[in-house]
Amino acid sequence: MREKKIVKKVFYHLFVLLFGFVMIYPVLWMISGSFKDNGEILRGTLSLIPQSSKISNYNTGWKGFGGTTFATFFKNSLFVTTIATFGTVISSSLVAYSFSRIKFKGRKLWFTFMLATMMLPGQVIMIPQYLIYYRFGLVPGYVPLILPYFCGQAFFIYQMMQFMQGIPRELDEAAKIDGCSKYGIYSKIILPLLKPAIVTTIIIQFYWKWDDYMGPLLYLSRPQSYTASIAIKLFADSTSVTDYGAMFAMSTLSLIPVFLIFLFFNKYLVEGIGTSGLKG
Amino acid sequence: MGDKTKTKADSLSMLINNDNVVGHIFAAPFIFGFICFSFIPICMSLYYAFTDYSLGNKVAVFVGLKNFLMLFKDEVFLKSISKTLQYVLIAVPLKLTFALLVAFLLTRKSRMVTFYRSLYYVPSLVGGSVAVALVWKQLFARKGLFNSVLMDLGLKKINWFGSEALAIYPLILMAVWQFGSSMIIFAAGLKEIPTTYYEASEIDGANGFQRFFKITLPCLSPIILYNLVMQTISAFMTFTQAFIITGGGPNNSTMLYALNVYNQAFKYNNMGYACAMSWVMLIVMSLITLVIFRTSKFWVFSESEG
Numbered sequence: 001m002r003e004k005k006i007v008k009k010v011f012y013h014l015f016v017l018l019f020g021f022v023m024i025y026p027v028l029w030m031i032s033g034s035f036k037d038n039g040e041i042l043r044g045t046l047s048l049i050p051q052s053s054k055i056s057n058y059n060t061g062w063k064g065f066g067g068t069t070f071a072t073f074f075k076n077s078l079f080v081t082t083i084a085t086f087g088t089v090i091s092s093s094l095v096a097y098s099f100s101r102i103k104f105k106g107r108k109l110w111f112t113f114m115l116a117t118m119m120l121p122g123q124v125i126m127i128p129q130y131l132i133y134y135r136f137g138l139v140p141g142y143v144p145l146i147l148p149y150f151c152g153q154a155f156f157i158y159q160m161m162q163f164m165q166g167i168p169r170e171l172d173e174a175a176k177i178d179g180c181s182k183y184g185i186y187s188k189i190i191l192p193l194l195k196p197a198i199v200t201t202i203i204i205q206f207y208w209k210w211d212d213y214m215g216p217l218l219y220l221s222r223p224q225s226y227t228a229s230i231a232i233k234l235f236a237d238s239t240s241v242t243d244y245g246a247m248f249a250m251s252t253l254s255l256i257p258v259f260l261i262f263l264f265f266n267k268y269l270v271e272g273i274g275t276s277g278l279k280g
Numbered sequence: 281m282g283d284k285t286k287t288k289a290d291s292l293s294m295l296i297n298n299d300n301v302v303g304h305i306f307a308a309p310f311i312f313g314f315i316c317f318s319f320i321p322i323c324m325s326l327y328y329a330f331t332d333y334s335l336g337n338k339v340a341v342f343v344g345l346k347n348f349l350m351l352f353k354d355e356v357f358l359k360s361i362s363k364t365l366q367y368v369l370i371a372v373p374l375k376l377t378f379a380l381l382v383a384f385l386l387t388r389k390s391r392m393v394t395f396y397r398s399l400y401y402v403p404s405l406v407g408g409s410v411a412v413a414l415v416w417k418q419l420f421a422r423k424g425l426f427n428s429v430l431m432d433l434g435l436k437k438i439n440w441f442g443s444e445a446l447a448i449y450p451l452i453l454m455a456v457w458q459f460g461s462s463m464i465i466f467a468a469g470l471k472e473i474p475t476t477y478y479e480a481s482e483i484d485g486a487n488g489f490q491r492f493f494k495i496t497l498p499c500l501s502p503i504i505l506y507n508l509v510m511q512t513i514s515a516f517m518t519f520t521q522a523f524i525i526t527g528g529g530p531n532n533s534t535m536l537y538a539l540n541v542y543n544q545a546f547k548y549n550n551m552g553y554a555c556a557m558s559w560v561m562l563i564v565m566s567l568i569t570l571v572i573f574r575t576s577k578f579w580v581f582s583e584s585e586g
Binding site for chain 2: 012013016017020023024026027029030033041042043044045046091094095097098099102103104105106107110113114117119120121122123124125126127128129130131132134148150151152157181182183186207208210211213214218229230232233235236244247248250251252254255258259262266
């Protein structure tokens with residue numbers, strides 16, 4: 001009986017591991033592809049161990065296009081992502097505070113609008129948004145990629161509101177008696193206690209922004225201003241033969257920040273998705 | 281004199297500490313953003329849908345229902361609707377089933393489970409990126425990995441992206457592959473089911489299948505509804521994968537709706553026409569969401585009723 005249990009256990013772990021390996025195989029294949037030469041990649045071999053081990057893929061890939069290197073592309077990505085993420089955290093926490101802690105006229109109305117924007121497909125407003133930015137002379141440029149993130153993001157506002165429900169109102173009351181204004185309560189009590197929700201927001205928004213393709217595709221036109229996601233696609237667009245090795249090398253580099261954050265903040269991410277999803 | 285400035289300062293501080301004022305100050309980013317980036321664009325989009333506007337035109341000429349009437353004669357549009365529906369109807373149920381099964385598989389009490397969950401989350405983590413879309417394209421290429429596996433198994437090669445009937449399947453598979461977020465939400469839901477339910481059923485002699493269908497599924501049904509709605513909406517908006525992997529081809533057989541809207545607006549500069557298209561999309565999506573919610577009362581189990 002006991003032996004049967006152990007066999008079952010071993011079988012379970014083997015199965016889950018093997019299946020997990022199949023799931024991440026494409027990602028591993030990309031990483032190994034970054035060390036293969038074109039011929040080997042195009043032959044479509046299953047093997048993850050490169051025969052050629054061409055580290056030079058990283059050098060050729062890094063050179064980029066028309067004199068603009070990937071140093072620039074990654075710097076641009078980082079710039080847009082960092083500022084947009086910062087904006088999301090600040091603005092979303094402000095708005096979440098107003099919706100969950102302050103009784104003001106019109107609160108219900110704005111809250112309903114916020115829920116509506118959560119369900120609204122982005123493509124419906126994509127075109128007129130573009131036309132507005134265009135009219136203000138902001139296309140091409142970074143402003144359209146950043147500005148909206150300083151206006152609160154519905155998904156994160158909602159998530160932060162859920163979190164604020166768990167912060168005892170007695171704390172607000174006590175601070176009020178001590179002479180703290182609403183502004184003080186926000187900055188001295190709510191914001192510090194909101195930390196876990198803020199970390200989740202930073203991680204998720206970082207991912208979304210770092211991977212974002214459509215935004216940069218619409219709003220950036222000079223190669224010097226391209227983000228990494230646009231630049232990587234250029235490998236596949238070139239009129240001559242695509243250099244797959246270099247493309248996979250830069251793709252691998254572009255995923256490193258994503259993996260690093262995932263490794264260190266895994267817990268926050270999993271909890272964030274679990275709770276915000278559950279209560280939605 | 282001193283008194284006067286004091287009362288002035290007092291009334292100012294009264295004003296900025298009034299709940300109505302404070303509330304609006306804190307909500308200001310959203311109010312500004314909503315008006316500028318949602319409300320005005322929605323109105324503009326509705327207006328342009330009835331015009332022939334294109335970028336560079338000084339004026340938009342009002343054309344009435346012409347755009348909408350043209351849509352129903354536009355073969356690419358009709359094809360994109362049916363292909364998008366095919367994509368959503370296959371990808372979303374498969375993805376949710378898969379997510380639920382994996383979440384169920386990973387409910388065991390074991391220290392490894394956290395690690396496994398992270399492992400299975402990796403595809404969702406990177407799946408939205410251009411990098412992985414390009415890998416996917418290569419995996420399904422004529423001489424790609426999938427075909428060499430098929431050859432090794434003694435089967436015939438498949439020209440995935442050359443076939444109108446098959447080209448959509450690599451895209452569907454990619455959507456299903458990114459089941460991570462739904463899985464984590466399901467896993468969180470599974471944890472909430474009281475163990476007493478299972479214990480009671482065990483005493484009554486229920487087997488694993490019965491427990492899954494009589495306890496797990498009904499208890500999870502509100503979460504299934506949530507995932508279903510969210511995944512349906514996001515599947516309708518899939519753009520990057522189609523844009524990069526197939527570009528809509530061959531012969532528009534992977535022309536997902538969002539890609540078609542993008543092409544009309546930014547490739548052919550038919551802004552008015554594209555706005556009309558996005559409104560049709562909004563209406564179709566609202567209808568589908570409404571149907572899901574309406575039917576949910578037949579299959580979503582809520583504790584207050586039970």
